[in-house]
Structures are given as C-alpha cells and as structure tokens.
C-alpha cells in the first residue's frame with residue numbers, strides 16, 4: 001500500500017540501503033510490544049489479559065508529556081520552537097503553546113515546523129526528519145507534498161512514538177492503547193482522519209467516585225478552577241497545590257485527592273509541580289476513545305518519505321553549508337536541513353548531541369520545561385466488574401449515592417491506591433475492559449514496577465470496583 005522505502009536497521013548499513021533502495025516495500029507491522037499476560041500470584045481476581053506502559057524508563061521518550069512547571073513561562077515553548085540558522089527546525093508536542101502534551105499539539109507543531117523549513121529550503125532539497133511520531137509524520141507528509149526529498153530517522157523498530165496500539169487479537173478484541181489515544185471536542189481534524197480510516201470510536205462519559213465503603217458524592221472541579229483563577233491574579237506563579245491550600249482546600253482530602261489524580265493523569269505532573277499561571281486542562285466531561293489500530297494514521301502520513309527504522313540519531317552537526325546526522329551505528333549522513341521531533345525527555349537527557357551546542361535560548365527552554373509522567377494499564381476480565389456500589393457500611397442496603405451503571409470514568413477515593421483514575425470500556429464496547437491511567441510521581445513509581453508488581457498494584461487499586469474475594 002505504500003510507495004515509501006522502508007529501511008530497517010542502522011546496523012545493516014543505512015547509507016548503502018538509502019542509496020540503493022527504490023522499490024516499493026510493505027508497510028511496517030507495528031510491534032505488539034505490550035507485555036504478555038502474566039499469571040498473578042495474588043489478588044482477588046485474575047484478568048484474562050494485561051498490558052502496561054513504562055514511558056518513564058523508555059529511552060526514546062523518558063516521560064510521557066511535557067508540562068509547564070510552577071515558575072516557568074509558556075513562552076519557553078516558543079523559544080524551543082525557534083528555527084536555528086535556517087538549518088535546524090524543531091517540532092514535537094513540547095513546542096506547542098496551545099495544548100502541549102497532546103496529539104493535537106504534535107500535529108500542529110509538525111505543520112508549523114514543516115512550513116518554516118519549506119520557506120528556507122531550495123526546490124527538491126534533501127532533508128531529514130528525526131522521529132516518526134505524530135509530529136514527524138505530519139511534517140514529513142507536508143514536506144513530501146512540497147517536492148522535497150525526505151528521509152525520516154526513527155530510533156525504534158516501529159513508528160508512532162508515544163502513540164502505541166497493541167494489536168493482539170488473542171488478548172484484545174480491539175487494540176490496547178499504551179500511549180496517546182483519547183480525543184476531545186477540539187480534535188475534530190484527528191477524529192475526521194480516524195473516520196476516514198474506519199477506526200471505530202466510543203464516547204466516554206459519566207463519573208463514579210467510589211471508596212472502599214461505597215460510592216461518594218461526585219467531586220466538582222469548580223473549587224480547583226476557582227483556586228486557579230484567584231492564583232492567576234498574584235504577582236508570582238504558585239503551584240496548584242499552594243493555590244488550593246490558600247483557598248482553604250485540603251489537597252490530601254480523599255475526594256479532592258482523587259480529582260487531582262485525574263488531573264495528573266492527563267497533565268503528567270502533580271499539583272505541587274503544576275503552574276497556576278499556565279494551568280493544566282481540567283479533565284473534560286466527555287472524551288472520544290478510538291477502538292482501532294492508530295498506526296495507519298501515522299503510516300499514511302509517512303507515505304512518500306524514506307523511513308529508516310531502528311536508527312537512533314546520536315549527533316547533529318550543523319553549519320551554514322548543511323547538517324550532518326550521526327546515526328548510533330557510526331554512520332554519518334548529510335542533509336540540507338533537518339527537522340527534529342524527539343521528545344523533551346530525550347533533549348533533557350542529552351540523548352542527542354548538538355555541534356555547536358544549541359543556542360542558550362533553546363537550552364534554557366529545555367531546562368525550564370518539565371517532562372511529565374503518565375502510565376497506562378489495560379486489564380480484560382472474563383467476568384463483568386461491578387459498576388454498582390456495594391451496600392453502604394450502615395447496612396441499610398441503600399447506597400448513599402445513586403450510581404450510574406453506564407458511567408465510564410471511575411475514580412478511586414481514599415485508601416492507598418496507586419492508580420485512581422480508570423476508564424470502564426464495558427458500556428461502550430460490551431467488553432470487560434478497564435484502563436487505568438496514572439500521572440505524576442505515582443506514574444514514575446508505577447513505571448519502576450516489574451510486570452507482576454504492576455499487575456498487583458493495578459488490581460489492588462481497582463479493589464473498590466472488584467467483587468469481594470470469596
């Protein structure tokens with residue numbers, strides 16, 4: 001289906017293959033690198049399938065989503081996005097001011113940087129894109145359409161970057177998504193793309209707030225919004241945690257803590273880290289979940305570009321004559337200009353060496369911005385979970401709070417759950433699948449667990465929604 005040249009393995013000699021290969025090749029199959037289903041040794045219920053992420057320890061991400069830490073300026077993102085000597089162009093979600101840390105940001109940044117590069121480049125120039133995530137693929141499509149010769153270097157053996165669909169029909173009736181996937185009302189263009197690709201979607205809405213004792217009243221985000229608005233009037237930026245405390249709220253109160261956990265699950269940082277001047281987006285009442293493989297979205301964008309998988313770029317040397325890319329295998333390749341989309345976590349770790357060093361403004365922005373953590377766990381059960389609350393502790397048989405059995409967003413209130421935010425996909429799909437999402441320092445702790453420990457932590461977190469042990 002694709003005419004682009006697929007080059008696998010820097011070790012095989014990227015340059016030789018690059019120059020020699022012009023024949024159509026099959027599209028890459030995404031590597032189903034989700035963990036196999038382990039058998040837990042403990043826990044009240046055994047899932048039939050399990051998959052988890054660990055972006056925090058993934059050397060080509062080193063985190064999940066950029067965030068604006070307290071005290072940082074959102075304009076750092078503009079500084080990071082600034083082209084360097086008309087040779088280096090930077091894209092990726094961290095360079096977007098409007099909605100960093102999202103798929104929409106990646107698309108927007110790819111469009112912006114491709115436009116900047118096109119204006120500087122000569123007709124038919126040979127250019128490179130570093131990274132085959134959504135930003136890199138978006139940019140590559142535009143540059144190819146403009147007649148440039150585009151080579152995309154991707155460190156992994158798969159495309160998609162922080163979008164990762166686990167396609168394994170034996171384990172999952174539809175692909176498990178370990179990275180970005182949920183879309184909101186402002187993501188119309190991406191939703192249209194998915195529609196064109198026949199990717200089924202489901203609307204997720206309705207909350208349940210549940211403690212070990214039963215359902216509790218819904219926790220409103222209004223006080224959080226009010227605390228942010230008040231803090232924004234101050235002369236100095238304050239953290240969301242300090243803003244809440246100043247407003248008389250207790251961020252450790254179980255209901256509020258569960259709400260803050262759901263904010264961390266999309267922002268990637270906790271209330272102590274998050275800025276109120278440049279606040280996180282509060283969780284929307286409804287979002288759209290794609291129920292299909294997201295890789296065709298990226299694959300289609302890469303059509304017409306040469307793709308070199310398993311080719312981590314380790315060095316970028318630039319001067320007025322052009323750019324030389326050092327590939328980890330030891331090869332060095334020259335291009336007129338290069339568009340770089342590696343995640344902020346990689347830039348922070350100096351996983352990519354620049355010669356000369358990036359300008360101070362870029363290095364300042366890299367240091368100033370935060371790389372946040374989000375991890376995901378997917379569980380499929382043979383039996384339905386229990387959307388209805390257990391009897392209340394007073395024993396009168398009546399739950400204090402009416403529960404909507406169709407509610408799809410579950411919050412774990414109180415106790416020591418590591419993962420407090422869960423999506424119940426059963427009402428929308430008929431499958432007993434729940435997805436746990438954890439953000440901030442708890443996500444870092446989750447990423448450090450081995451598969452068995454991660455599964456146990458997930459089951460323990462989900463306990464209020466599981467049948468009581470026999």
Ligand SMILES: Cc1cc2nc3c(=O)[nH]c(=O)nc-3n(C[C@H](O)[C@H](O)[C@H](O)COP(=O)(O)OP(=O)(O)OC[C@H]3O[C@@H](n4cnc5c(N)ncnc54)[C@H](O)[C@@H]3O)c2cc1C
Nearest residue numbers: 064092093102103106131133134135155161162180182313
């Ligand atoms: C768990 C999780 C949940 C998320 N949930 C959502 C969500 O629900 N909705 C939403 O809108 N967004 C979500 N996001 C964020 C969204 O996935 C990202 O913002 C977006 O995918 C980033 O795209 P990108 O192209 O900027 O970066 P990436 O996808 O990270 O692409 C960069 C590419 O560069 C490659 N690379 C790294 N180093 C090198 C190197 N040295 N040489 C060559 N290549 C290199 C990487 O392998 C990667 O493929 C989530 C992210 C995570 C991790």
